[in-house]
Amino acid sequence: MTSNDAYLTFLGTGTSVGVPVIGCICEVCKSSDPHNNRTRASLFINTPEVKILIDSGPDLREQALRENITSIDAVLYTHSHLDHVVGFDELRAFCWEKKDPLPLYASELCLNVLINMFSWAFQTDNTNSGYIKPDPRPITKAFTLGDLTINPIPVIHGTVDTHGYRFDTQDGFSFAYLPDVKIIPEESMELLVNLDLLIIDSLRTAPHSTHLSLSEALAIAETLAPKRTVLTHISHELDHATLVASLTKNISPAYDGLSITLA
Numbered sequence: 001m002t003s004n005d006a007y008l009t010f011l012g013t014g015t016s017v018g019v020p021v022i023g024c025i026c027e028v029c030k031s032s033d034p035h036n037n038r039t040r041a042s043l044f045i046n047t048p049e050v051k052i053l054i055d056s057g058p059d060l061r062e063q064a065l066r067e068n069i070t071s072i073d074a075v076l077y078t079h080s081h082l083d084h085v086v087g088f089d090e091l092r093a094f095c096w097e098k099k100d101p102l103p104l105y106a107s108e109l110c111l112n113v114l115i116n117m118f119s120w121a122f123q124t125d126n127t128n129s130g131y132i133k134p135d136p137r138p139i140t141k142a143f144t145l146g147d148l149t150i151n152p153i154p155v156i157h158g159t160v161d162t163h164g165y166r167f168d169t170q171d172g173f174s175f176a177y178l179p180d181v182k183i184i185p186e187e188s189m190e191l192l193v194n195l196d197l198l199i200i201d202s203l204r205t206a207p208h209s210t211h212l213s214l215s216e217a218l219a220i221a222e223t224l225a226p227k228r229t230v231l232t233h234i235s236h237e238l239d240h241a242t243l244v245a246s247l248t249k250n251i252s253p254a255y256d257g258l259s260i261t262l263a
């Protein structure tokens with residue numbers, strides 16, 4: 001893939017503690033299958049006109065080096081849980097070559113958390129050329145970045161204000177990214193019709209209070225009927241190969257480094 005292609009790459013596909021889990025000796029954590037190595041959930045989108053990072057988790061540096069991501073035009077945040085924001089400081093490297101500040105798209109509540117956590121970056125006296133220069137942009141409705149139309153999708157994920165995103169290319173390819181969700185309200189389901197690709201939270205087999213289980217994710221996929229479904233934000237309770245074998249052809253688990261052409 002080159003920067004002139006339209007594609008997305010999964011930077012991370014793991015739940016908040018990553019896989020393997022520190023100290024765990026389960027079969028998935030001890031697996032030799034690299035598909036079972038899951039860094040914290042994040043996505044990179046590349047089109048001929050724009051490069052977008054979704055979330056800046058604790059593994060951002062390692063992920064950007066692994067995928068040779070050298071520049072980004074904007075960051076979109078899903079929510080303020082630490083596994084999605086705490087790599088914020090690594091965004092410095094993407095600001096050094098930029099003339100303008102780095103646009104950060106997030107809900108007002110999520111931006112407020114970022115401003116509280118990383119207050120030094122948002123202060124008007126942040127003039128050190130080595131620091132991140134953020135340009136906070138609160139999201140409320142659909143917006144455009146380069147050749148992508150982007151719709152924020154409000155979802156329920158415990159008590160934290162959370163969004164997924166729907167992207168539509170000018171060529172008519174549509175995909176949605178919902179890595180952290182327990183319930184998709186009816187109004188949001190209506191924003192997710194006619195998708196070519198649905199990327200959705202699938203934590204584990206057993207139910208969880210703030211994340212979709214595998215069967216819940218599959219039920220949503222069945223209702224929305226996208227052409228393809230890819231599962232992400234996966235814990236150490238799901239083995240990649242076992243999951244692949246158990247799913248139908250148009251549904252598969254994501255893995256770190258998986259790239260999908262937007263066509």
Ligand SMILES: [Zn+2]
Pocket residue numbers: 015016041081083084179180233
């Ligand atoms: Zn998460």
Ligand SMILES: [Zn+2]
Pocket residue numbers: 020021024025026027028029030236
């Ligand atoms: Zn484990």
Ligand SMILES: [Zn+2]
Pocket residue numbers: 079081157180
């Ligand atoms: Zn979360």
